[in-house]
Amino acid sequence: MDQPESQPLISDRFLINGTLTSVDFCDDGKIRWSDGHTDRCLAVEKEVLGFASEGSRIRIRAIVENGGGLCCVGSRGKLVRKDFVFEIASADSHRLWCRKLREYIDSLGRPKRLFVFVNPFGGKKSASKIFLDVVSPLFKDADIQLTIQETKHQLHAKAVTQTLDLSKYDGLVCVSGDGILVEVVNGLLERDDWDSAIKMPIGVVPAGTGNGMAKSLLDSVGDPCSPINAVLAIIRGHKCSLDVATILQGETKFFSVLMLAWGLVADIDIESEKYRWMGSARLDFYALQRISHLRKYNGCISFVPAPGFEAFGEPSTYKGESTSGLNTFNPSQEEPIKVQQHGYQGPNIELEKLQWRTIDGPFVSIWLHNVPWGGEDTMAAPDAKFSDGYLDLIIIRDCPKLPLLALMSELNKGNHIKSPYVMYFKVKAFVLEPGHRTEDPTKGGIIDSDGEVLARGNGTYKCDQKALMAYDNLQIAVDQGLATVFSPI
Numbered sequence: 001m002d003q004p005e006s007q008p009l010i011s012d013r014f015l016i017n018g019t020l021t022s023v024d025f026c027d028d029g030k031i032r033w034s035d036g037h038t039d040r041c042l043a044v045e046k047e048v049l050g051f052a053s054e055g056s057r058i059r060i061r062a063i064v065e066n067g068g069g070l071c072c073v074g075s076r077g078k079l080v081r082k083d084f085v086f087e088i089a090s091a092d093s094h095r096l097w098c099r100k101l102r103e104y105i106d107s108l109g110r111p112k113r114l115f116v117f118v119n120p121f122g123g124k125k126s127a128s129k130i131f132l133d134v135v136s137p138l139f140k141d142a143d144i145q146l147t148i149q150e151t152k153h154q155l156h157a158k159a160v161t162q163t164l165d166l167s168k169y170d171g172l173v174c175v176s177g178d179g180i181l182v183e184v185v186n187g188l189l190e191r192d193d194w195d196s197a198i199k200m201p202i203g204v205v206p207a208g209t210g211n212g213m214a215k216s217l218l219d220s221v222g223d224p225c226s227p228i229n230a231v232l233a234i235i236r237g238h239k240c241s242l243d244v245a246t247i248l249q250g251e252t253k254f255f256s257v258l259m260l261a262w263g264l265v266a267d268i269d270i271e272s273e274k275y276r277w278m279g280s281a282r283l284d285f286y287a288l289q290r291i292s293h294l295r296k297y298n299g300c301i302s303f304v305p306a307p308g309f310e311a312f313g314e315p316s317t318y319k320g321e322s323t324s325g326l327n328t329f330n331p332s333q334e335e336p337i338k339v340q341q342h343g344y345q346g347p348n349i350e351l352e353k354l355q356w357r358t359i360d361g362p363f364v365s366i367w368l369h370n371v372p373w374g375g376e377d378t379m380a381a382p383d384a385k386f387s388d389g390y391l392d393l394i395i396i397r398d399c400p401k402l403p404l405l406a407l408m409s410e411l412n413k414g415n416h417i418k419s420p421y422v423m424y425f426k427v428k429a430f431v432l433e434p435g436h437r438t439e440d441p442t443k444g445g446i447i448d449s450d451g452e453v454l455a456r457g458n459g460t461y462k463c464d465q466k467a468l469m470a471y472d473n474l475q476i477a478v479d480q481g482l483a484t485v486f487s488p489i
Contacts, residue, residue: 006030010100015087023086025100031060042084044101045108049141049235053098056091060084060101061141063232079228081141110237111170111201111486113145117157117184119176120150122208127175130207134227135175142235151180161187171201171486173234175227177208178258182450185244185483186255189344198244198344203234203486206376210451212258213485216371216386221488225376234486241387241481243370246346247449248320249474253346257483258450259374260476262434263297264290264365264396266448271461291405296362296398297445298435304354306390306426313357319431320351320475347479351429359395359423362438364404367394368430368476372414382414383426386487389480390426397423430476444471 006028014023016033023033031048032041042048042062049061063079088094116135120128128150139146147169151157157180161172174180181204188197205227206214215225217240223229245256261269272286302319305312369381369392381392396404399421407419417424434457437443444457447469456463457471 010096012088012090012093012097016085025097025104029104044104045236048105049138050105050143051098051101053094056089056094057085057087058094058097058101060086063138063228079232081138108237110142110235111144113147113169114139114171114173114203114234115147115149115164115169116173116175117160117180118148118150119157119174119180119208122177122179124209127207130205130227131175135173135205135231138228138231138235144235151176155183158183158187158190162191166197166200169200171203171234173203173205175205175207177206178204178210178212178451179208181213182255182257182452185257188483189244189255190342192342194344198483201239201484201486203230205230205234210375212373212375212378213371215373215376216384217485217487219373220386223488229488233488236488238487238489239484240487240489242483242485243387243389243391243478243480244482245368245370245391245476245478246344247454247469247474247476248346249469249472252469254449254454254468255344256370256449256476258370259380260368260432260447260449260454262299262366262432262445262447263363264295265367266446267295267461269448269451270446270453274461287408288405291401291408294364294401294404295445296364296438298438299361299363300358300433300435301361301363301366301395302356302358302431302433303393303427304351304356304429306428309425309427310355310357312423312425313359316356316358318352318354318356319433319473347477347482349429349477351475351477354429359397361397361435364396364399365394366432368392368427369394370478377412379412379414381424382417383424386485387481388426389478390428391430391476391478393423393425393427393430395423396421428478431473432476433473434471447471447474 006026008024008026011024013020019036021033025031029044030041047062047064049063051058051060062082062084064082065079118127118131149160161184172184174184184202188194191197204214206225211225214230218225218229242257247254247256268283268287268290272282275282275286278285302316367380369384372379372381372384374380384392403421407416410416416422434445443459446453446460447455453467455467455469455471
Protein backbone atom coordinates (compact mmCIF):
# COMPACT_ATOMS: atom_id res chain seq x y z
CA MET A 1 0.00 0.00 0.00
CA ASP A 2 1.39 3.39 -1.03
CA GLN A 3 2.41 5.75 1.76
CA PRO A 4 0.38 8.99 1.78
CA GLU A 5 2.28 12.04 0.57
CA SER A 6 3.49 14.39 3.27
CA GLN A 7 1.40 17.48 3.91
CA PRO A 8 2.69 20.94 4.87
CA LEU A 9 2.15 21.92 8.49
CA ILE A 10 3.07 25.50 7.66
CA SER A 11 4.13 27.26 4.47
CA ASP A 12 5.65 30.67 3.88
CA ARG A 13 7.81 32.64 1.52
CA PHE A 14 11.35 33.21 2.74
CA LEU A 15 14.32 35.09 1.39
CA ILE A 16 17.07 32.51 0.80
CA ASN A 17 20.38 33.67 -0.69
CA GLY A 18 18.65 36.78 -2.00
CA THR A 19 15.81 34.90 -3.70
CA LEU A 20 12.21 34.83 -2.50
CA THR A 21 11.32 31.15 -2.17
CA SER A 22 8.35 29.11 -0.96
CA VAL A 23 9.27 26.92 2.03
CA ASP A 24 7.16 24.11 3.54
CA PHE A 25 7.55 22.44 6.92
CA CYS A 26 5.81 19.11 6.41
CA ASP A 27 4.18 16.61 8.76
CA ASP A 28 6.95 14.08 7.97
CA GLY A 29 9.44 16.38 9.68
CA LYS A 30 11.07 17.66 6.51
CA ILE A 31 11.67 21.26 5.46
CA ARG A 32 11.30 21.57 1.69
CA TRP A 33 12.17 24.38 -0.71
CA SER A 34 13.71 25.04 -4.13
CA ASP A 35 16.84 27.06 -4.86
CA GLY A 36 15.62 27.76 -8.39
CA HIS A 37 17.41 24.79 -9.91
CA THR A 38 17.07 21.93 -7.46
CA ASP A 39 14.46 20.79 -4.96
CA ARG A 40 16.01 20.84 -1.51
CA CYS A 41 14.99 19.40 1.82
CA LEU A 42 16.24 18.95 5.35
CA ALA A 43 15.10 16.05 7.50
CA VAL A 44 14.84 17.62 10.94
CA GLU A 45 15.29 14.37 12.86
CA LYS A 46 18.38 13.25 10.96
CA GLU A 47 20.05 16.45 9.79
CA VAL A 48 19.02 19.42 11.93
CA LEU A 49 21.10 19.98 15.05
CA GLY A 50 19.27 23.09 16.22
CA PHE A 51 18.31 26.60 15.16
CA ALA A 52 18.62 30.20 16.28
CA SER A 53 16.40 33.26 15.86
CA GLU A 54 18.42 36.22 14.57
CA GLY A 55 16.10 39.18 14.07
CA SER A 56 14.04 38.43 10.98
CA ARG A 57 16.20 35.40 10.19
CA ILE A 58 16.04 31.77 11.27
CA ARG A 59 19.44 30.09 11.17
CA ILE A 60 19.15 26.32 10.97
CA ARG A 61 22.28 24.47 12.08
CA ALA A 62 22.56 21.18 10.21
CA ILE A 63 24.77 18.25 9.28
CA VAL A 64 24.28 17.25 5.66
CA GLU A 65 25.81 14.69 3.32
CA ASN A 66 27.99 15.99 0.51
CA GLY A 67 27.18 19.52 1.71
CA GLY A 68 23.91 19.47 -0.16
CA GLY A 69 21.07 19.00 2.27
CA LEU A 70 19.67 16.27 0.05
CA CYS A 71 18.85 13.65 2.66
CA CYS A 72 15.33 13.35 1.28
CA VAL A 73 16.57 11.73 -1.91
CA GLY A 74 18.82 9.29 -0.08
CA SER A 75 22.28 10.66 -0.81
CA ARG A 76 25.19 9.27 1.20
CA GLY A 77 28.58 10.87 1.50
CA LYS A 78 30.89 12.81 3.74
CA LEU A 79 29.10 14.68 6.51
CA VAL A 80 29.47 18.45 6.39
CA ARG A 81 28.41 21.03 8.96
CA LYS A 82 26.30 23.70 7.23
CA ASP A 83 23.96 26.57 8.16
CA PHE A 84 20.78 27.38 6.24
CA VAL A 85 19.46 30.92 6.70
CA PHE A 86 15.79 31.70 6.07
CA GLU A 87 14.65 35.34 6.26
CA ILE A 88 11.00 36.35 6.62
CA ALA A 89 9.47 39.82 6.95
CA SER A 90 6.43 38.91 9.06
CA ALA A 91 7.16 38.79 12.81
CA ASP A 92 4.09 36.58 13.39
CA SER A 93 5.23 34.07 10.78
CA HIS A 94 8.74 34.15 12.24
CA ARG A 95 7.41 33.30 15.71
CA LEU A 96 5.16 30.54 14.32
CA TRP A 97 8.04 28.86 12.47
CA CYS A 98 10.28 29.02 15.54
CA ARG A 99 7.53 27.55 17.69
CA LYS A 100 6.78 24.70 15.26
CA LEU A 101 10.45 23.87 14.87
CA ARG A 102 10.97 23.84 18.64
CA GLU A 103 7.89 21.68 19.23
CA TYR A 104 9.03 19.16 16.63
CA ILE A 105 12.61 18.95 17.90
CA ASP A 106 11.38 18.61 21.50
CA SER A 107 9.06 15.79 20.44
CA LEU A 108 12.05 13.73 19.29
CA GLY A 109 13.16 13.03 22.86
CA ARG A 110 16.66 14.38 22.39
CA PRO A 111 18.92 14.83 25.42
CA LYS A 112 19.29 18.37 26.75
CA ARG A 113 21.83 17.90 29.56
CA LEU A 114 24.79 15.53 29.36
CA PHE A 115 27.65 14.62 31.68
CA VAL A 116 30.76 14.03 29.58
CA PHE A 117 33.85 12.04 30.56
CA VAL A 118 36.99 12.86 28.55
CA ASN A 119 39.94 10.49 28.92
CA PRO A 120 43.06 12.45 27.91
CA PHE A 121 45.36 9.45 28.44
CA GLY A 122 43.75 6.78 26.25
CA GLY A 123 44.97 5.60 22.86
CA LYS A 124 46.91 8.30 21.00
CA LYS A 125 45.97 10.80 23.72
CA SER A 126 43.64 12.49 21.22
CA ALA A 127 40.42 12.57 23.27
CA SER A 128 40.84 16.18 24.43
CA LYS A 129 41.40 17.39 20.87
CA ILE A 130 38.46 15.34 19.57
CA PHE A 131 36.28 16.83 22.28
CA LEU A 132 37.30 20.42 21.49
CA ASP A 133 37.23 20.05 17.69
CA VAL A 134 34.20 17.80 17.16
CA VAL A 135 32.20 16.90 20.24
CA SER A 136 31.77 20.25 21.97
CA PRO A 137 30.87 22.29 18.82
CA LEU A 138 28.20 19.80 17.73
CA PHE A 139 26.60 19.61 21.17
CA LYS A 140 26.63 23.41 21.31
CA ASP A 141 24.90 23.59 17.92
CA ALA A 142 22.28 21.17 19.27
CA ASP A 143 21.68 23.39 22.35
CA ILE A 144 22.81 20.62 24.71
CA GLN A 145 24.25 21.69 28.05
CA LEU A 146 27.44 19.87 29.04
CA THR A 147 29.15 19.11 32.32
CA ILE A 148 32.70 17.98 31.54
CA GLN A 149 34.94 15.74 33.64
CA GLU A 150 38.47 14.89 32.53
CA THR A 151 39.52 11.58 34.04
CA LYS A 152 42.68 11.84 36.13
CA HIS A 153 43.50 8.20 36.77
CA GLN A 154 42.22 4.65 36.32
CA LEU A 155 38.79 4.06 37.95
CA HIS A 156 38.20 7.83 38.25
CA ALA A 157 35.13 7.64 36.00
CA LYS A 158 33.80 4.74 38.07
CA ALA A 159 34.17 6.70 41.31
CA VAL A 160 32.48 9.78 39.85
CA THR A 161 29.60 7.70 38.48
CA GLN A 162 28.98 6.04 41.85
CA THR A 163 28.11 9.37 43.52
CA LEU A 164 26.88 11.50 40.62
CA ASP A 165 23.45 13.15 40.94
CA LEU A 166 21.93 11.51 37.87
CA SER A 167 18.70 13.53 38.14
CA LYS A 168 20.56 16.49 36.62
CA TYR A 169 21.33 14.71 33.35
CA ASP A 170 19.71 12.99 30.39
CA GLY A 171 22.72 10.83 29.65
CA LEU A 172 26.41 10.10 30.24
CA VAL A 173 28.96 10.36 27.44
CA CYS A 174 32.41 8.73 27.23
CA VAL A 175 34.93 10.41 24.92
CA SER A 176 37.49 7.64 25.11
CA GLY A 177 38.14 4.05 24.18
CA ASP A 178 36.06 1.28 25.72
CA GLY A 179 37.69 1.53 29.17
CA ILE A 180 35.72 4.53 30.44
CA LEU A 181 32.44 2.96 29.26
CA VAL A 182 33.22 -0.15 31.33
CA GLU A 183 34.04 2.00 34.38
CA VAL A 184 30.77 3.90 34.02
CA VAL A 185 28.69 0.71 33.76
CA ASN A 186 30.41 -0.73 36.84
CA GLY A 187 29.91 2.53 38.70
CA LEU A 188 26.20 2.61 37.92
CA LEU A 189 25.71 -1.00 39.01
CA GLU A 190 27.51 -0.51 42.32
CA ARG A 191 25.15 2.28 43.41
CA ASP A 192 22.41 1.74 45.95
CA ASP A 193 19.92 2.96 43.31
CA TRP A 194 21.46 0.76 40.60
CA ASP A 195 18.11 -0.41 39.24
CA SER A 196 17.16 3.12 38.17
CA ALA A 197 20.74 4.33 37.57
CA ILE A 198 21.51 1.66 34.97
CA LYS A 199 18.64 2.99 32.85
CA MET A 200 20.66 6.18 32.28
CA PRO A 201 21.62 6.21 28.57
CA ILE A 202 25.35 6.07 27.86
CA GLY A 203 26.95 7.49 24.74
CA VAL A 204 30.35 6.47 23.36
CA VAL A 205 32.56 8.68 21.18
CA PRO A 206 35.58 6.76 19.79
CA ALA A 207 38.81 8.34 21.05
CA GLY A 208 40.95 5.45 22.28
CA THR A 209 42.83 2.34 21.23
CA GLY A 210 39.89 -0.05 21.53
CA ASN A 211 36.66 1.41 20.16
CA GLY A 212 34.72 -1.82 19.94
CA MET A 213 31.42 -0.52 21.29
CA ALA A 214 31.37 2.60 19.10
CA LYS A 215 32.32 0.51 16.06
CA SER A 216 29.61 -2.05 16.82
CA LEU A 217 26.90 0.59 17.24
CA LEU A 218 27.79 2.62 14.15
CA ASP A 219 28.49 -0.39 11.94
CA SER A 220 25.00 -1.71 12.72
CA VAL A 221 23.68 0.97 10.33
CA GLY A 222 26.67 1.05 8.01
CA ASP A 223 28.11 4.30 9.38
CA PRO A 224 31.89 4.78 9.67
CA CYS A 225 33.31 4.65 13.19
CA SER A 226 34.05 8.37 13.55
CA PRO A 227 33.53 10.89 16.36
CA ILE A 228 31.09 12.93 14.27
CA ASN A 229 28.81 9.94 13.62
CA ALA A 230 28.95 8.93 17.27
CA VAL A 231 28.02 12.43 18.45
CA LEU A 232 25.13 12.59 15.99
CA ALA A 233 23.76 9.32 17.36
CA ILE A 234 23.77 10.86 20.85
CA ILE A 235 22.18 14.14 19.70
CA ARG A 236 19.37 12.32 17.90
CA GLY A 237 18.56 10.54 21.14
CA HIS A 238 17.85 7.06 19.82
CA LYS A 239 18.60 4.33 22.34
CA CYS A 240 18.95 0.56 22.50
CA SER A 241 19.25 -1.95 25.31
CA LEU A 242 22.58 -3.63 26.01
CA ASP A 243 23.26 -6.98 27.67
CA VAL A 244 25.50 -6.93 30.74
CA ALA A 245 27.54 -9.96 31.82
CA THR A 246 28.35 -10.48 35.49
CA ILE A 247 31.73 -12.13 36.04
CA LEU A 248 31.79 -13.71 39.50
CA GLN A 249 34.51 -15.29 41.61
CA GLY A 250 33.53 -15.82 45.22
CA GLU A 251 32.25 -12.44 46.39
CA THR A 252 34.18 -10.47 43.77
CA LYS A 253 32.21 -9.16 40.82
CA PHE A 254 33.03 -7.42 37.56
CA PHE A 255 30.43 -6.23 35.08
CA SER A 256 31.36 -6.66 31.44
CA VAL A 257 29.74 -5.22 28.31
CA LEU A 258 32.31 -6.17 25.68
CA MET A 259 34.31 -9.37 25.97
CA LEU A 260 36.33 -11.88 27.96
CA ALA A 261 39.42 -13.60 26.59
CA TRP A 262 41.78 -16.31 27.78
CA GLY A 263 44.63 -17.79 25.77
CA LEU A 264 45.93 -16.39 22.49
CA VAL A 265 43.72 -13.29 22.22
CA ALA A 266 44.28 -12.24 25.84
CA ASP A 267 48.04 -12.81 25.52
CA ILE A 268 48.21 -10.63 22.40
CA ASP A 269 46.00 -7.91 23.89
CA ILE A 270 47.86 -7.58 27.20
CA GLU A 271 51.44 -8.67 26.50
CA SER A 272 51.72 -6.45 23.40
CA GLU A 273 51.65 -3.44 25.74
CA LYS A 274 55.44 -3.81 25.97
CA TYR A 275 55.46 -2.62 22.32
CA ARG A 276 53.04 0.28 22.84
CA TRP A 277 55.56 2.62 21.16
CA MET A 278 54.65 0.90 17.89
CA GLY A 279 51.06 2.16 18.03
CA SER A 280 48.31 -0.09 16.72
CA ALA A 281 50.89 -2.10 14.73
CA ARG A 282 51.98 -3.68 18.02
CA LEU A 283 48.99 -6.04 17.92
CA ASP A 284 49.85 -7.46 14.50
CA PHE A 285 53.54 -7.63 15.36
CA TYR A 286 52.98 -9.47 18.61
CA ALA A 287 50.32 -11.75 17.12
CA LEU A 288 52.98 -13.07 14.72
CA GLN A 289 55.29 -13.73 17.67
CA ARG A 290 52.62 -15.55 19.63
CA ILE A 291 51.54 -17.68 16.66
CA SER A 292 55.13 -18.64 15.83
CA HIS A 293 55.67 -19.63 19.48
CA LEU A 294 52.16 -20.91 20.06
CA ARG A 295 50.96 -21.64 23.58
CA LYS A 296 48.22 -24.04 24.57
CA TYR A 297 46.47 -24.05 27.91
CA ASN A 298 45.02 -26.89 29.91
CA GLY A 299 41.61 -26.22 31.37
CA CYS A 300 37.90 -26.76 30.99
CA ILE A 301 34.87 -24.69 30.06
CA SER A 302 31.24 -25.30 30.97
CA PHE A 303 28.31 -23.45 29.44
CA VAL A 304 24.57 -23.23 28.98
CA PRO A 305 24.07 -23.17 25.19
CA ALA A 306 21.48 -20.97 23.53
CA PRO A 307 18.64 -22.80 21.75
CA GLY A 308 19.95 -24.43 18.59
CA PHE A 309 23.50 -24.91 19.91
CA GLU A 310 22.93 -27.90 22.19
CA ALA A 311 25.17 -30.15 20.07
CA PHE A 312 28.37 -28.45 21.27
CA GLY A 313 30.21 -30.12 24.16
CA GLU A 314 29.18 -32.99 26.38
CA PRO A 315 26.44 -33.04 29.06
CA SER A 316 27.65 -31.72 32.40
CA THR A 317 26.51 -30.22 35.68
CA TYR A 318 26.80 -26.74 37.14
CA LYS A 319 30.29 -26.08 38.52
CA GLY A 320 29.72 -22.57 39.80
CA GLU A 321 30.24 -23.40 43.49
CA SER A 322 33.96 -23.85 42.88
CA THR A 323 34.46 -20.20 41.86
CA SER A 324 35.39 -19.22 45.40
CA GLY A 325 38.46 -21.49 45.27
CA LEU A 326 41.84 -20.29 46.49
CA ASN A 327 44.40 -18.83 44.14
CA THR A 328 46.81 -21.66 43.39
CA PHE A 329 48.76 -19.80 40.71
CA ASN A 330 49.58 -16.30 41.88
CA PRO A 331 50.20 -15.78 45.60
CA SER A 332 50.76 -12.04 45.03
CA GLN A 333 47.09 -11.76 44.03
CA GLU A 334 45.13 -9.17 45.95
CA GLU A 335 42.59 -10.46 48.48
CA PRO A 336 39.09 -10.79 47.01
CA ILE A 337 37.08 -7.63 47.47
CA LYS A 338 34.11 -8.14 49.76
CA VAL A 339 31.05 -6.82 47.99
CA GLN A 340 28.45 -5.74 50.50
CA GLN A 341 24.81 -6.43 49.82
CA HIS A 342 24.18 -3.21 48.01
CA GLY A 343 24.29 -2.57 44.29
CA TYR A 344 23.49 -5.05 41.56
CA GLN A 345 24.09 -8.67 42.59
CA GLY A 346 23.94 -10.24 39.12
CA PRO A 347 21.16 -11.77 37.05
CA ASN A 348 18.41 -13.60 38.88
CA ILE A 349 19.01 -16.99 37.25
CA GLU A 350 18.95 -20.41 38.93
CA LEU A 351 22.06 -21.64 37.17
CA GLU A 352 22.04 -25.06 38.80
CA LYS A 353 18.70 -25.84 37.14
CA LEU A 354 19.94 -25.14 33.60
CA GLN A 355 21.24 -27.67 31.09
CA TRP A 356 25.03 -27.41 31.24
CA ARG A 357 27.56 -28.80 28.77
CA THR A 358 31.36 -28.96 28.92
CA ILE A 359 34.42 -28.95 26.66
CA ASP A 360 37.87 -29.99 27.90
CA GLY A 361 41.15 -28.46 26.77
CA PRO A 362 43.83 -27.93 25.94
CA PHE A 363 42.85 -24.66 24.26
CA VAL A 364 44.61 -22.15 22.03
CA SER A 365 41.99 -19.48 22.68
CA ILE A 366 38.71 -18.87 24.47
CA TRP A 367 36.89 -15.69 23.53
CA LEU A 368 33.46 -14.47 24.70
CA HIS A 369 31.86 -11.47 23.01
CA ASN A 370 28.83 -9.34 23.79
CA VAL A 371 28.98 -7.13 20.67
CA PRO A 372 30.25 -7.83 17.14
CA TRP A 373 33.42 -5.73 17.12
CA GLY A 374 36.30 -6.02 19.59
CA GLY A 375 38.04 -3.04 17.99
CA GLU A 376 37.75 -0.99 14.83
CA ASP A 377 39.53 -3.73 12.84
CA THR A 378 38.36 -6.83 14.69
CA MET A 379 34.92 -8.30 13.96
CA ALA A 380 35.25 -10.98 16.60
CA ALA A 381 31.62 -12.11 16.74
CA PRO A 382 29.70 -11.23 13.56
CA ASP A 383 26.44 -12.75 14.86
CA ALA A 384 26.49 -10.97 18.24
CA LYS A 385 23.46 -8.84 19.15
CA PHE A 386 23.27 -5.98 21.63
CA SER A 387 20.37 -7.38 23.57
CA ASP A 388 19.71 -11.04 22.80
CA GLY A 389 20.58 -12.28 26.29
CA TYR A 390 23.54 -14.36 25.07
CA LEU A 391 27.29 -14.14 24.72
CA ASP A 392 28.99 -15.33 21.53
CA LEU A 393 31.67 -17.92 22.29
CA ILE A 394 34.64 -18.40 19.94
CA ILE A 395 36.83 -21.45 20.71
CA ILE A 396 40.09 -22.63 19.14
CA ARG A 397 41.23 -25.92 20.66
CA ASP A 398 43.96 -26.92 18.26
CA CYS A 399 45.13 -25.38 15.03
CA PRO A 400 48.30 -25.62 12.89
CA LYS A 401 50.24 -22.38 12.68
CA LEU A 402 49.61 -21.53 9.02
CA PRO A 403 45.81 -22.01 9.20
CA LEU A 404 45.85 -20.08 12.50
CA LEU A 405 47.67 -17.19 10.83
CA ALA A 406 45.17 -17.32 7.96
CA LEU A 407 42.11 -17.27 10.19
CA MET A 408 43.54 -14.46 12.35
CA SER A 409 44.00 -12.40 9.17
CA GLU A 410 40.24 -12.75 8.55
CA LEU A 411 39.26 -11.08 11.84
CA ASN A 412 38.63 -7.73 10.16
CA LYS A 413 35.84 -9.34 8.11
CA GLY A 414 34.54 -11.85 10.65
CA ASN A 415 35.41 -14.75 8.34
CA HIS A 416 37.52 -16.51 10.97
CA ILE A 417 34.36 -18.21 12.26
CA LYS A 418 34.18 -20.17 8.98
CA SER A 419 37.44 -21.96 9.78
CA PRO A 420 37.08 -25.68 10.59
CA TYR A 421 39.37 -25.03 13.59
CA VAL A 422 36.90 -22.58 15.16
CA MET A 423 33.80 -23.41 17.20
CA TYR A 424 31.35 -20.51 17.30
CA PHE A 425 28.05 -20.51 19.18
CA LYS A 426 25.97 -18.61 21.74
CA VAL A 427 25.75 -19.21 25.50
CA LYS A 428 23.59 -17.93 28.34
CA ALA A 429 26.05 -18.74 31.14
CA PHE A 430 29.66 -19.86 31.26
CA VAL A 431 32.22 -21.24 33.71
CA LEU A 432 35.95 -21.02 33.01
CA GLU A 433 38.40 -23.36 34.77
CA PRO A 434 41.77 -22.01 33.60
CA GLY A 435 44.89 -24.16 33.76
CA HIS A 436 48.62 -24.13 33.10
CA ARG A 437 50.41 -23.95 29.80
CA THR A 438 50.81 -27.41 28.32
CA GLU A 439 54.50 -26.85 27.52
CA ASP A 440 55.33 -25.34 30.95
CA PRO A 441 53.21 -26.43 33.93
CA THR A 442 54.81 -23.72 36.11
CA LYS A 443 53.15 -20.96 34.10
CA GLY A 444 49.53 -19.92 33.81
CA GLY A 445 47.72 -17.49 31.53
CA ILE A 446 45.99 -14.12 31.48
CA ILE A 447 42.24 -13.55 31.72
CA ASP A 448 41.30 -10.30 30.00
CA SER A 449 37.88 -8.64 30.20
CA ASP A 450 36.97 -5.49 28.29
CA GLY A 451 40.64 -4.70 27.71
CA GLU A 452 41.69 -4.94 31.36
CA VAL A 453 43.50 -7.75 33.14
CA LEU A 454 41.04 -9.66 35.31
CA ALA A 455 43.52 -12.31 36.50
CA ARG A 456 47.17 -13.28 35.97
CA GLY A 457 48.67 -16.71 36.46
CA ASN A 458 52.23 -17.42 37.58
CA GLY A 459 54.91 -16.55 35.07
CA THR A 460 52.72 -14.21 33.02
CA TYR A 461 53.49 -10.67 31.88
CA LYS A 462 53.62 -8.39 34.96
CA CYS A 463 52.43 -11.26 37.14
CA ASP A 464 53.66 -9.41 40.22
CA GLN A 465 50.94 -6.77 39.73
CA LYS A 466 47.67 -7.15 41.58
CA ALA A 467 44.52 -8.00 39.66
CA LEU A 468 40.86 -8.00 40.62
CA MET A 469 40.50 -11.78 40.65
CA ALA A 470 42.63 -14.90 41.17
CA TYR A 471 43.69 -17.08 38.27
CA ASP A 472 41.08 -19.65 39.18
CA ASN A 473 37.56 -20.69 38.30
CA LEU A 474 35.08 -17.94 37.47
CA GLN A 475 31.55 -17.85 36.16
CA ILE A 476 29.68 -15.52 33.83
CA ALA A 477 25.95 -14.98 33.44
CA VAL A 478 24.11 -12.54 31.18
CA ASP A 479 21.32 -10.13 32.09
CA GLN A 480 19.43 -9.31 28.91
CA GLY A 481 19.12 -5.61 28.05
CA LEU A 482 20.15 -4.38 31.49
CA ALA A 483 21.99 -1.24 30.31
CA THR A 484 21.00 1.44 27.80
CA VAL A 485 23.20 3.09 25.17
CA PHE A 486 22.64 5.87 22.66
CA SER A 487 22.52 4.25 19.23
CA PRO A 488 22.17 5.33 15.58
CA ILE A 489 18.71 3.68 15.31
